[in-house]
Amino acid sequence: MNHGFYLWMSYGATAIAIAIEIATLAAGRARARRLIEEERDLEAQD
Amino acid sequence: MNWSYFSSPSTFYRLAGWLSPWFFALAAILTAVGLYYGFVVAPTDAQQGEVYRVIFIHVPAAWMSMFIYFVMAAYSAASLTFNTRLGAMMARALAPTGALFTFVALWTGAFWGRPTWGTYWAWDARMTSELVLLFLYFGFIALANAFEDPRRGDRAAALLALIGLVNLPIIYFSVHWWNTLHQGSTVKLTGTSMHVAMLTGMLLMAFAFWMYSIGAALTRVRSIILERERRARWARSL
Secondary structure, eight states, X not given: OOOHHHHHHHHHHHHHHHHXXXXXXXXXXXHHHHHHHHHHHHXXXX | OOGGGGGSHHHHHHHHHHHXXXXXXXXXXXXXXXXXXXXXXSOOBTTTBGGGGGHHHHHHHHHXXXXXXXXXXXXXXXXXXXXXXXXXXXXXXXXXXXXXHHHHHHHHHHHHHHXXXXXXXXXXXXXXXXXXHHHHHXXXXXXXXXXXXXXXXXXXXXXXXXXXXXXXXXXXXXXHHSOOSXXXXXXXXXXXXXXXXXXXXXXXXXXXXXXXXXXXXXXXXXXXXXXXXXXXXXXXXX
16 A cells, blocks of 8 residues: 555645744744834934 | 743843754754654554554654643743743744644644545544644634733733643543544553654654754744834844
């Protein structure tokens, strides 16, 4: 019986899910950095 | 050691930044060794053939889904009891990773169930309670972000996390309390019937997922701290 499909679907989906989480972590970091920049700009204007 | 020193967001931000790469590196090493054990060292199962190798992600992911929820609820309880900012931030940081591992446990379970049970899904007590766990994670994330004031979101989500704790023993004992399609625990505190190479691979992957979860939570909490503390002088001076 060929079980390759079930193994690939399991391991592949796990790898994709982890890759998506790492990408969202990077996006969250970039967003936080942008907010800090905005605060700095506001402070500079005051 | 003065532990309250680390409960300051500014101190913890730096500590988390220093620690997270180490946890990710450990996770990568453990994953490589765990997969080597799982695919090279561990023998083929006499009954299930090669498909049993889903176990090396399915079981560790299921363990992490419950463990992360427990830790998230503990941080939530601490934030409600002691009104700690960092506890609530840690609970928020853990939720997406917990949801991820719950999804992985359900997904890999479906792709293990099809060739062994003949179905991707059954409304069996173990699977249904694990699905409820996924909804609890989604509810926590949605509730935490539903308020203009993040502290109100923290409190509402913390309450949900504590109420949802009741689901953990249901997941764990479901295979004993009800007649389920899902098998009982193979690994117990009293021992296991698994081949030593299979067990080693599974435990290595469990540690890998554990290290990854800590790394991901620490990375995420840094972003949350920065967002919340962006008006503080220390954050602006970064």
